[in-house]
Amino acid sequence: MAGGVGAAKLLAGIVKVIDPKELTVIGNTGDDIELHGLHISPDLDIAAYTLAGIVDKTQGWGISGDTFQCLDALKTFSGFEWFHLGDRDLATHIFRTNLLRQGYSLSQVTQKVCVALGLKTTILPMTDDKFETRITTKAGTMHFEEYMVKRGAKDEVLGVEFYGAEKAKPAAGVVEAIENARRVVICPSNPVVSVGTILSVKGIREALKRTDAVKVGVSPIIGGKPVKGPADKLLRGLGCEVSAFAVTELYADFLDVFVIDIVDASEKERIEQLGVKVKVTNTVMRNMSDKVELAKTMLET
Amino acid sequence: MAGGVGAAKLLAGIVKVIDPKELTVIGNTGDDIELHGLHISPDLDIAAYTLAGIVDKTQGWGISGDTFQCLDALKTFSGFEWFHLGDRDLATHIFRTNLLRQGYSLSQVTQKVCVALGLKTTILPMTDDKFETRITTKAGTMHFEEYMVKRGAKDEVLGVEFYGAEKAKPAAGVVEAIENARRVVICPSNPVVSVGTILSVKGIREALKRTDAVKVGVSPIIGGKPVKGPADKLLRGLGCEVSAFAVTELYADFLDVFVIDIVDASEKERIEQLGVKVKVTNTVMRNMSDKVELAKTMLET
Numbered sequence: 001m002a003g004g005v006g007a008a009k010l011l012a013g014i015v016k017v018i019d020p021k022e023l024t025v026i027g028n029t030g031d032d033i034e035l036h037g038l039h040i041s042p043d044l045d046i047a048a049y050t051l052a053g054i055v056d057k058t059q060g061w062g063i064s065g066d067t068f069q070c071l072d073a074l075k076t077f078s079g080f081e082w083f084h085l086g087d088r089d090l091a092t093h094i095f096r097t098n099l100l101r102q103g104y105s106l107s108q109v110t111q112k113v114c115v116a117l118g119l120k121t122t123i124l125p126m127t128d129d130k131f132e133t134r135i136t137t138k139a140g141t142m143h144f145e146e147y148m149v150k151r152g153a154k155d156e157v158l159g160v161e162f163y164g165a166e167k168a169k170p171a172a173g174v175v176e177a178i179e180n181a182r183r184v185v186i187c188p189s190n191p192v193v194s195v196g197t198i199l200s201v202k203g204i205r206e207a208l209k210r211t212d213a214v215k216v217g218v219s220p221i222i223g224g225k226p227v228k229g230p231a232d233k234l235l236r237g238l239g240c241e242v243s244a245f246a247v248t249e250l251y252a253d254f255l256d257v258f259v260i261d262i263v264d265a266s267e268k269e270r271i272e273q274l275g276v277k278v279k280v281t282n283t284v285m286r287n288m289s290d291k292v293e294l295a296k297t298m299l300e301t
Numbered sequence: 302m303a304g305g306v307g308a309a310k311l312l313a314g315i316v317k318v319i320d321p322k323e324l325t326v327i328g329n330t331g332d333d334i335e336l337h338g339l340h341i342s343p344d345l346d347i348a349a350y351t352l353a354g355i356v357d358k359t360q361g362w363g364i365s366g367d368t369f370q371c372l373d374a375l376k377t378f379s380g381f382e383w384f385h386l387g388d389r390d391l392a393t394h395i396f397r398t399n400l401l402r403q404g405y406s407l408s409q410v411t412q413k414v415c416v417a418l419g420l421k422t423t424i425l426p427m428t429d430d431k432f433e434t435r436i437t438t439k440a441g442t443m444h445f446e447e448y449m450v451k452r453g454a455k456d457e458v459l460g461v462e463f464y465g466a467e468k469a470k471p472a473a474g475v476v477e478a479i480e481n482a483r484r485v486v487i488c489p490s491n492p493v494v495s496v497g498t499i500l501s502v503k504g505i506r507e508a509l510k511r512t513d514a515v516k517v518g519v520s521p522i523i524g525g526k527p528v529k530g531p532a533d534k535l536l537r538g539l540g541c542e543v544s545a546f547a548v549t550e551l552y553a554d555f556l557d558v559f560v561i562d563i564v565d566a567s568e569k570e571r572i573e574q575l576g577v578k579v580k581v582t583n584t585v586m587r588n589m590s591d592k593v594e595l596a597k598t599m600l601e602t
Contacts, residue, residue: 037399069368073392077417087388091374094395098338116378 001026003194004043005060006220006228007187008050010298011121013291014185015051017299020120024177025051026204028189029106029125030133030162030197033145035083036074038093039100042145043194044110044125045092052117060228063088082150107171126198128171131164133193135237144193153230157237160192165200170207178207185298186217186255188227188283191247192234199250208254216298217251218259218283219244227284245270252276257301259283259294302327304495305344306361307521307529308488309351311599312422314592315486316352318600321421325478326352327505329490330407330426331434331463331498334446336384337375339394340401343446344495345411345426346393353418361529364389383451408472427499429472432465434494436538445494454531458538461493466501471508479508486599487518487556489528489584492548493535500551509555517599518552519560519584520545528585546571553577558602560584560595 002011002025014023028043042061049055049063056062066086075081085093092113099109105128114123135147137155147153178184189195199205208215221244226232232242240246244260245267251258252274260267261283268278279301285291303312303326315324329344343362350356350364357363367387376382386394393414400410406429415424434445438456448454479485490496500506509516522545527533533543541547545561546568552559553575561568562584569579580602586592 036395037402038395063374067368067370067388069388070371070392070395073364073389074396077392077396077414087368087370088374090391090395091371091378094337094339094371094391095375095378101338113378 001184001189001195001198002043002047002187003028003189004031004046004229007043007189007194008046008055008060009285009291010185010187010218010294011047012050012288013285013293013295014299015121016288016292017295020051023121024173024181025121025123026174026177026198027110027123027125028194028197029127029131030193031144031148032132033083033143035085036078036080037097038085038090039097039106040083040085040093041096041106041110041125044113044123045089047123048110048114048117048119051119051121051123054117062086083145105171107173122173122177124173124177125171126174126204127168127201129164129168131162131168131197131201133197134161134163135159135193135234136161148230153233155233157230157233160196160234160237162197162200165197165202168201170201170203174201175203175207178204178213179211181211181213183299184208184211184213184215186215186251188218188220190220190226190229190231190234191250192231192238196250205254214256215254216257216259216301217248217255218294218298219247219261219264221247221264222261222283223263243267245274248274248276259297259301302485302490302496302499303344303348303488304329304490305332305347305530308344308490308495309347309356309361310586310592311486311488311519311595312348313351313589314586314594314596315600316422317589317593318596321352324422325474325482326422326424327475327478327499328411328424328426329495329498330428330432331494332445332449333433334384334444336386337379337381338398339391340398340407341384341386341394342397342407342411342426345414345424346390348424349411349415349418349420352420352422352424355418363387384446406472408474423474423478425474425478426472427475427505428469428502430465430469432463432469432498432502434498435462435464436460436494436535437462449531454534456534458531458534461497461535461538463498463501466498466503469502471502471504475502476504476508479505479514480512482512482514484600485509485512485514485516487516487552489519489521491521491527491530491532491535492551493532493539497551506555515558516556517558517560517602518549518556519595519599520548520562520565522548522565523562523584524564544568546575549575549577560598560602
């Protein structure tokens, strides 16, 4: 189960440890947004581009070496400029939007994207239905990407809303993937707006409780701070503390093992009181060696 | 009244002779096509890019110096590659498609494109309604762009169909522009699939007959051959000869003056028997000086 950049790092390690065919990624679609009339699926694309080896490694998203001619020209027309879309990246969005308008589901389109990029791994959106993460701040309630990218995640989070969660069903294959898995890995993604969105889709949390798979998570919080992104603001927005413990609490009803960083070793005892085993190791992924080591821990603990 | 590349050359001359604000272009939309889910308006864009000074002068269409990163990546997904769309050009199509889906008319969108490109000239699509030129060949009936671009206009033309012409109404402003004009210039465009399409929209031919404007055309056929494009095949497909005379016949019911090339001077008498005055001059536009000279002839004869 994967969000964006942090998840992609771990996925890159996982496919070095197991046959990529054996991996199914369940991706967050709460960040999906329509811009310029195109359907953008940021987290699905980050996973696909990373596994295809074409991701822009500096940013963690977009395509390496991409140009921005189309976006630059679009600014002439719409003045719209807060979301960066490269020329090659736009091809994915144009292709996806065209097929969605023809009646294909997001999971069908995602499969076509993966095949075209030569992936052996299956990437499934958490849902094919409309789902949108909205953040409430003093400036109002807005789409997650507006909070995150346009406003730089600077606002205090007063609330999080999963628009569409009431009606959203898991995409075809999601529940089966969880039920048939030998292991479910919860990537070090934002526990609220990445993993939390996936868990909010009715049937997914139940499948996680039901499956015989070993469920292993890893903390995106190290030393009381998120490795990347606004997880701290979002946890506080939910009234949670910002700690590996707080993340575990969100997963405790289904999780078997939680991997925490060495700097958080002191939290081990408290977390284990939640009924979750703890593995303490280095969880910071600075290079491929770190990614592979963490992947091994996630798959073998 | 304008089609594509030939028309754009003359338009470039016209705006050197009169205030660009005084010019209204009525553009052919029979070539419009949806590709990759995007609405492409080839002739409207050729006119807009030319008047904005950004057209690729070698090709006569597209944007000067444009790159093709997005299209190259799109090929990975769809294998679709016969229609060239540059990265900056795509911005126009994305912007247009987005607004059309929001309910704007093609003429409203075209106006926004023109304003964004800094044009003082008004460009009006001939119609806001669905209209598609289809060409019948031995290989079947196909969209004009498929005949023209994909198959290189190599097929013998067995028939021409204006799909949608029965219901298409002139776009807002088209009839008024003709009625209020001091002069109507019929550009040296394909008489069948560029000017012929415009004339097929109900109400436009009637407005041309009704208006007090002087109506001046110029032959796209010189010495029995089209200057560019497949006008010869299309005229033959309609059972016409390929000559300045044959073109005049198609316009004779409303045209006041027809400008023909020096090499066709011998046709003058025959054409004038159709009730149309003839002006013989150089009509080949090799450079800006030629364009300006022809523009003066069109505006002052």
